[in-house]
Amino acid sequence: MSSVAVPAIIKQTRAPTETLCVEILTEIFRLCVYGDYCRYFDVFNYLKGPWVFGQVSSSWRYVANNTPSLWTRFTTPHGFRHVAIRDPTSMISAVLQRSANLRLSLRLFPCEEYSPEVVEQIFRAAISHSRR
Incomplete structure (x- = not known):
């Protein structure tokens, strides 16, 4: 086998994480987000919760973004966060x-990093879904 053929073989090989069926991947995601010790994910921390799956691959991002149950229980951080998110709303x-239209469970705290107007927008967005 020539050294030219090796990159072609590597390119054609799918990563093991890309071969999992959607149902198994969804269950793994659910267990990672809402395991034994975590009932809510920090909505502003894109390095944890369902946000993190979208950083692995486009197929993982698609599955995570289209699995509504991953996005139903979240909290805003309470206290000082040190880093303000550019667009929390x-x-x-x-x-x-x-x-989607699944039942929500939210814990919202006013964030010191944001102006009262931004905090109001966050609360209004949440209130607009209070029927769930």
Whole structure:
């Protein structure tokens, strides 16, 4: 086998994580987000919760973004966070949209990093889904 053929073989080989069926992947995601010790994910922490799956691959991002049950229980951080998210209202809106029409369980705390107007927008977005 020539050294030219090796990259072609590597390119054609799928990663093992890409061969999992959607049902198994969804269950793994659910257990990672809502395991024994975590009932809510921090909506503004894109390094944890369902946000993190979207950083692995486009197929994982698609599965995570289209699994509403991953997005139904979230919290805003309470206390000082040190790093303010650029557009927290958009993040809340994205989570609410991805949760489809499933029942929500939210814990919202006013964030010191944001202006009262931004905090109000966050609460209004959540209140608009209170029927769930």
